[in-house]
Amino acid sequence: MSILEVVSGVLMLAGALFVLTGSVGLLRLPDALTQVHAVGITDTLGVGLIILGLAIRAGPTLLALKLLLILAILVLTTPTTSHAIARAVSRYRSRPWKDGQGRAP
Amino acid sequence: MTDLVLAALFVMMIMTALAAIRLTDLFAVVIMFSIYSLLAASMFVVMDAVDVALTEAAVDAGIATILMLATLVLTDRWERPSARLRMVPLAVVCLTGAVLLYGTLDMPIFGDASSPANTHLATYYLTESPGEVGLPNVVTSVLASYRAYDTLGEVAVIFTAGVGVLALLGAARSGRGGAAPMRDNPVPRVIAKIMIPLIILFALYVQLHGDFGPGGGFQAGVIFAAAIILYAIVFGVDAAAQVIPPAGLKVMMTGGVLLFAGTGFVTMALGGAFLDYDVLVRDPLAGQHLGIVLVELGIGITVAAVVISVFLAFAGRRRAR
Amino acid sequence: MKEFLLHYHYWVVVFLMMTGLYAVVASGNLLKKVVGLNVFQASVFMLYISLGVVDGGAVPILRPEVTVYSNPLPHVLILTAIVVGVATTSLALALVVRIKEAYGTVEEDDIHRRDEAE
Numbered sequence: 001m002s003i004l005e006v007v008s009g010v011l012m013l014a015g016a017l018f019v020l021t022g023s024v025g026l027l028r029l030p031d032a033l034t035q036v037h038a039v040g041i042t043d044t045l046g047v048g049l050i051i052l053g054l055a056i057r058a059g060p061t062l063l064a065l066k067l068l069l070i071l072a073i074l075v076l077t078t079p080t081t082s083h084a085i086a087r088a089v090s091r092y093r094s095r096p097w098k099d100g101q102g103r104a105p
Numbered sequence: 106m107t108d109l110v111l112a113a114l115f116v117m118m119i120m121t122a123l124a125a126i127r128l129t130d131l132f133a134v135v136i137m138f139s140i141y142s143l144l145a146a147s148m149f150v151v152m153d154a155v156d157v158a159l160t161e162a163a164v165d166a167g168i169a170t171i172l173m174l175a176t177l178v179l180t181d182r183w184e185r186p187s188a189r190l191r192m193v194p195l196a197v198v199c200l201t202g203a204v205l206l207y208g209t210l211d212m213p214i215f216g217d218a219s220s221p222a223n224t225h226l227a228t229y230y231l232t233e234s235p236g237e238v239g240l241p242n243v244v245t246s247v248l249a250s251y252r253a254y255d256t257l258g259e260v261a262v263i264f265t266a267g268v269g270v271l272a273l274l275g276a277a278r279s280g281r282g283g284a285a286p287m288r289d290n291p292v293p294r295v296i297a298k299i300m301i302p303l304i305i306l307f308a309l310y311v312q313l314h315g316d317f318g319p320g321g322g323f324q325a326g327v328i329f330a331a332a333i334i335l336y337a338i339v340f341g342v343d344a345a346a347q348v349i350p351p352a353g354l355k356v357m358m359t360g361g362v363l364l365f366a367g368t369g370f371v372t373m374a375l376g377g378a379f380l381d382y383d384v385l386v387r388d389p390l391a392g393q394h395l396g397i398v399l400v401e402l403g404i405g406i407t408v409a410a411v412v413i414s415v416f417l418a419f420a421g422r423r424r425a426r
Numbered sequence: 427m428k429e430f431l432l433h434y435h436y437w438v439v440v441f442l443m444m445t446g447l448y449a450v451v452a453s454g455n456l457l458k459k460v461v462g463l464n465v466f467q468a469s470v471f472m473l474y475i476s477l478g479v480v481d482g483g484a485v486p487i488l489r490p491e492v493t494v495y496s497n498p499l500p501h502v503l504i505l506t507a508i509v510v511g512v513a514t515t516s517l518a519l520a521l522v523v524r525i526k527e528a529y530g531t532v533e534e535d536d537i538h539r540r541d542e543a544e
Contacts, residue, residue, distance in 0.1 A: 084292075157508070216481035244486060
């Protein structure tokens with residue numbers, strides 16, 4: 001296996017681990033705002049790493065350029081949607097979650 | 106390896122479908138449906154159906170979800186919970202499922218190259234279309250040339266649905282449209298201003314590139330409508346109605362269908378059959394290409410106009426008190 | 427056993443179809459019926475597309491280096507079906523909105539009760 005394949009494999013694996021961490025956070029964290037915080041950050045990073053791994057595997061071709069454009073759009077839109085969700089949640093809830101309250105529904 | 110990916114996607118689809126049925130929070134149900142459609146689109150990519158995947162993702166995970174959310178805003182968010190499983194529908198469903206499973210026992214195995222579906226007409230299209238139509242994307246050549254009459258019927262159906270929704274809900278009213286809760290929020294505003302021109306550019310790319318790769322009129326129309334819907338969500342229905350006035354949308358709806366059918370009438374006037382593009386210019390292959398471009402343009406215009414009109418009709422409606 | 431493994435995707439598709447059908451028949455909420463109908467439709471699309479898969483076949487976009495392609499005909503049919511499906515869904519949702527305005531509810535039992543009371 002060449003060095004390029006190893007690097008791309010490591011990047012994709014790291015990306016998958018980040019997405020898994022975000023999903024675990026989504027299940028375990030108590031309040032919607034904390035869940036948005038977990039998923040928004042790790043999803044952008046994780047999917048970004050996966051796309052970088054795929055782009056390295058594609059080599060210097062048009063396919064790699066398309067993948068990098070998708071990465072650019074992802075970096076633009078995922079934080080925006082997290083922001084929109086968080087703002088909607090914070091307007092909907094009258095009181096912020098405090099430690100010891102248990103899971104919010 | 107493909108089998109593992111297919112199995113994983115199947116499992117996720119079953120879980121999201123069951124969740125969509127059992128939840129009582131309708132907001133969660135609609136989002137589960139959106140995830141289900143995106144998984145179905147991934148399934149189509151794994152099964153080599155890239156045009157279908159693009160359409161399914163754009164239409165079901167985009168437009169259908171948006172319309173369901175708009176309906177949710179106008180009706181109730183929570184379903185009345187009934188704890189028990191209803192027995193008679195469950196029995197009917199199980200009986201139907203058993204009959205269907207019995208029927209599928211005779212069907213060909215997955216990937217069979219010699220099944221009746223994969224041998225008769227499909228091989229004809231794959232071998233003859235370079236000589237008769239000349240486009241690399243066989244799906245576009247079948248959709249817009251060999252089966253153009255069916256596609257004309259489909260465009261008529263979309264047009265009828267648009268007319269029906271406008272008759273039921275009326276065009277966008279400016280009473281409610283003044284609300285634009287995201288206009289003062291800098292993050293969605295700036296990102297929307299960056300993304301909307303890119304989305305429109307991508308819609309044009311998909312429209313014109315449908316001959317050489319996945320794409321075509323339907324996907325392009327839906328993506329263009331998505332750009333306008335994003336504008337309406339961030340800046341308000343009033344601003345969107347100023348950008349594309351509802352009267353202009355009605356003209357676009359009918360104009361697309363007329364362009365499609367008009368191409369057919371022109372070919373008849375030039376001596377060929379209805380929608381026989383060979384007679385449009387001197388060279389039959391160039392005539393096919395010209396005919397397909399015109400027809401796809403008609404499809405794209407109608408689909409975009411219908412989707413935008415339907416969304417503006419939903420968004421301009423006041424919630425019933 | 428191999429026969430079952432190569433047939434199992436039909437079982438999954440039929441299960442998804444029946445899930446959607448159960449939502450259409452058994453749920454009292456009109457919006458959930460529409461969602462169930464769309465779940466049913468998407469699983470029918472998968473059934474047809476899975477019929478067109480060819481082992482070792484490529485995407486049906488003609489290229490000089492490929493000899494075996496997947497079947498393009500189900501793709502064309504399902505493309506039409508998807509767009510017609512969203513057209514019917516939008517009409518159904520418009521009807522749901524009008525029913526809510528006329529009856530004040532989208533629960534089927536309440537609508538029947540209101541109709542019988544008149």
